[in-house]
Amino acid sequence: MNFHPDTLPNLHDKVFIVTGGNSGIGYYTAAHLAKHGANVYIGSRSTEKGTAAITEIKKMHPSANVHLLKMNLMDLNSVLSAAEHFIALGIALHGLVNNAGIIVTPFEITKDGYEAQWQTNYLAHWLLTDCLLPIMIQTAKKLPTGSVRIVNLSSSGHLGAPKGGINLDDPSLRESGSWK
Numbered sequence: 001m002n003f004h005p006d007t008l009p010n011l012h013d014k015v016f017i018v019t020g021g022n023s024g025i026g027y028y029t030a031a032h033l034a035k036h037g038a039n040v041y042i043g044s045r046s047t048e049k050g051t052a053a054i055t056e057i058k059k060m061h062p063s064a065n066v067h068l069l070k071m072n073l074m075d076l077n078s079v080l081s082a083a084e085h086f087i088a089l090g091i092a093l094h095g096l097v098n099n100a101g102i103i104v105t106p107f108e109i110t111k112d113g114y115e116a117q118w119q120t121n122y123l124a125h126w127l128l129t130d131c132l133l134p135i136m137i138q139t140a141k142k143l144p145t146g147s148v149r150i151v152n153l154s155s156s157g158h159l160g161a162p163k164g165g166i167n168l169d170d171p172s173l174r175e176s177g178s179w180k
C-alpha cells in the first residue's frame, strides 16, 4: 500500500466528522486530518473520552481545529441530536468517516429495539449519513468531483457472513450468534 497520512494535502478549508474518533483508528484518522489543517468533529459517546482525545491532539498540534460531537450509536435519538447539532452549525461537510464499531459483543438489544452490533455498526451510521447527506451534496455541488466523501470502515469479517444473506426470520439476530 502506498498511502501514508503524511501525504495528505493541506485540508485547511475542509470539514470532517469521524465517529468513534476518541480512540483506535478513528483517533488516528482525526489526529492526521487535524494535523493537516482540517476542521474535525470527533464523534464520541463519552464527553470525558472525547475531550481527552481532543486535548491529546491539541498537545501534538496546538493549532488543531478539533471539536466534540457527542453521539451514542446505541441510541438513535442521540444520533439524530448530533446530526441536528452539526446541521445547525451551518457549515459545509467534506468528509464523513463512519468508523465507530463493536464486534463479537455479548447479545444485547438497544433501547431502540435492535441488536447492539447491527445498530452500532450499520443502522446508526446509516441514520447519521442520511441526515448529513443534504449538507454533503450541497458541499459537493460547489467543488470538483471527488472532493466530498463518505468512508465506511469495514472488515474482512464480512467474508464470514451467512451465505444466504441477512436472515430475515431472525431480525433481532438472537439466534444468529455474536459473529453475525
Ligand SMILES: NC(=O)c1ccc[n+]([C@@H]2O[C@H](COP(=O)([O-])OP(=O)(O)OC[C@H]3O[C@@H](n4cnc5c(N)ncnc54)[C@H](OP(=O)(O)O)[C@@H]3O)[C@@H](O)[C@H]2O)c1
Pocket: 019, 020, 021, 022, 023, 024, 025, 026, 043, 044, 045, 046, 049, 071, 072, 073, 074, 075, 099, 100, 101, 102, 103, 120, 153, 154, 155, 156
Ligand atoms: N482494528 C482492526 O484491526 C480492525 C479490523 C477490521 C475492521 N475494523 C473496523 O475499524 C473500525 C475502528 O476499529 P478500531 O480497532 O479502531 O476500534 P476500537 O479501537 O475498538 O474503537 C472503536 C471506537 O468506536 C466507538 N464506539 C463503539 N461503540 C460506540 C457507540 N455506541 N457510540 C459511539 N461510539 C462508539 C468507541 O468508543 P468508546 O471508546 O466509547 O468505546 C471507539 O472510539 C471499526 O468499525 C472496526 O470494526 C478494525
